Amino acid sequence: MAAREALLDPTGMDERSADGTLAPRPTSLRGLTVGLLDNTKVNATPLLRGIADDLVDRFGAGDTRLYTKDYFGTPVKDELLRQIAAECDVVVTAVGDCGSCSAATVADGILFERAGIPAVSICSDSFAMSGAAMAQVQGFPGFEFITVEHPVASLDEKEIRQRAATVLPDVVRILGVGA
Template sequence: MKLFDPTSKPVERAVDLAPRPASLDGLRLGLVDNTKFNSDTLLALLAERLARRHGMTVALTSRKRSPSHEIDEAAVKTLRAQADLVVSGIGD
């Protein structure tokens, strides 16, 4: 009898990480809400803390259609233009 292993190993992909800012002070924050339960609450609390600690301001909040959908290209373009740092929030 032959047994087959139905699992597969994850595909490794090289990903370039975004450059990190030297400081968070005064940066414009972009938020991406993935629509999962409580992601909006998590992002609001994070934005509040970053504002208090670093003087960051929320420049833009974008909301995805659903957690499984990518953020649309127009929103990416706007986030790049208006935010210095973008956080994508997940809930649950």
């Protein structure tokens, strides 16, 4: 009988990847620090900044901090994940507007949830299936993420602001705070 080969999980996940529990939700954003994780895709920063401005102005968030990933197509690196988790109370990550970046954006949200930080992931609607597939692979098939109308990269400032305003109610709902 041939010896069994050890199989490696190509997703890089381990036994923790079966945890589908959301991080505890805040009752309010008042005074909280909101982390914004930009995945380097065009218009990710303006979209995140538009959402952040409204979270501060309308919901009393105390501070926002922008972080940028090294590469859009892979999940956030452990060092940056730990830094954001130590410095922020909630996280919004964006923007998945292609297959690999949508999957990575959803993976980022799941990683923050597992680190105890409530998170919202934003992808474009054309790549919702990619995001849902990543949630399944990560062992969190019920992970809810937000979709915005595709495309995102080619939008002007006014259009990006409109997209941010459109998703704001879902951002607030997923974070668990009232309007």
